[in-house]
Amino acid sequence: MTAHKEGDPTTLNRLYGRSQGKPLRAYQQQLVEEFLPSIAVPAEGLVTAERLFGFDCPLHFEIGFGAGEHMAYRADLLPDHGFIGAEPFLNGVAQALNHVKEGNLGNVRIHHGDALEVLARIPDGALTMLYLLHPDPWPKARHAKRRMMNDGPVKLIADKLKPGGEFRFGTDHPVYLRHALMVMRRFTDEFEWTVEGPKSWQVRPSGWPETRYEHKARNTYGHEVWYFRFRRRG
Numbered sequence: 267m268t269a270h271k272e273g274d275p276t277t278l279n280r281l282y283g284r285s286q287g288k289p290l291r292a293y294q295q296q297l298v299e300e301f302l303p304s305i306a307v308p309a310e311g312l313v314t315a316e317r318l319f320g321f322d323c324p325l326h327f328e329i330g331f332g333a334g335e336h337m338a339y340r341a342d343l344l345p346d347h348g349f350i351g352a353e354p355f356l357n358g359v360a361q362a363l364n365h366v367k368e369g370n371l372g373n374v375r376i377h378h379g380d381a382l383e384v385l386a387r388i389p390d391g392a393l394t395m396l397y398l399l400h401p402d403p404w405p406k407a408r409h410a411k412r413r414m415m416n417d418g419p420v421k422l423i424a425d426k427l428k429p430g431g432e433f434r435f436g437t438d439h440p441v442y443l444r445h446a447l448m449v450m451r452r453f454t455d456e457f458e459w460t461v462e463g464p465k466s467w468q469v470r471p472s473g474w475p476e477t478r479y480e481h482k483a484r485n486t487y488g489h490e491v492w493y494f495r496f497r498r499r500g
């Protein structure tokens with residue numbers, strides 16, 4: 267188990283990992299240049315449902331949406347709720363824009379960049395749900411500070427969720443799993459683990475679709491996947 271060390275993504279204040287992969291196809295480039303500005307989270311100031319959507323509604327936030335399939339699925343399922351997704355990987359943003367456009371999802375706003383920067387601008391207690399699915403594992407102990415599941419980000423998540431709100435976390439990485447549970451043990455005043463037995467973490471909860479990343483983890487690499495739901499205490 268990785269020992270707790272000082273520092274985490276809120277204090278490192280820089281992004282690690284890929285920001286771009288293959289060159290974008292012409293249509294993807296067009297989505298980024300023309301469609302993204304119309305649904306981008308404002309670069310500065312408070313991030314509220316009223317400001318993003320023009321009216322108050324339950325707010326959901328996804329950290330690192332990858333290609334955006336989960337976010338698009340949830341937004342389609344809950345058309346009266348507002349969704350904010352943040353992702354620094356441009357190719358993922360382009361794919362998410364495609365999902366939003368194809369699904370005609372008027373309830374999604376996207377930030378191309380660091381999720382924590384936007385999360386910090388959301389008023390405390392404003393979020394109904396927050397999703398952190400398969401965060402980059404940074405499995406080496408010396409990189410543990412880079413893991414999103416660390417004291418700073420979890421404190422921020424706790425601050426932003428309303429009482430009764432839900433923090434969903436999933437991983438297929440055993441090192442990350444142990445690390446995450448160790449971190450969450452320091453937040454038992456803030457979060458109650460919604461668990462009834464092994465099935466709670468071994469079986470995908472309803473309304474939690476499989477992303478391509480997760481499909482590959484299971485079917486190509488033969489990984490187990492673990493699911494966690496934490497309820498924000500009042």
Ligand SMILES: C[S@@+](CC[C@H](N)C(=O)[O-])C[C@H]1O[C@@H](n2cnc3c(N)ncnc32)[C@H](O)[C@@H]1O
Pocket residue numbers: 275281282283284329330331332333352353354355358379380381382398399400401402477478479480
């Ligand atoms: C392993 S991928 C998983 C993607 C997606 N959640 C899924 O399950 O398919 C982790 C993602 O987190 C993103 N990420 C890393 N640091 C981030 C940050 N500070 N803010 C938002 N996303 C971040 C990466 O760019 C990457 O797309």
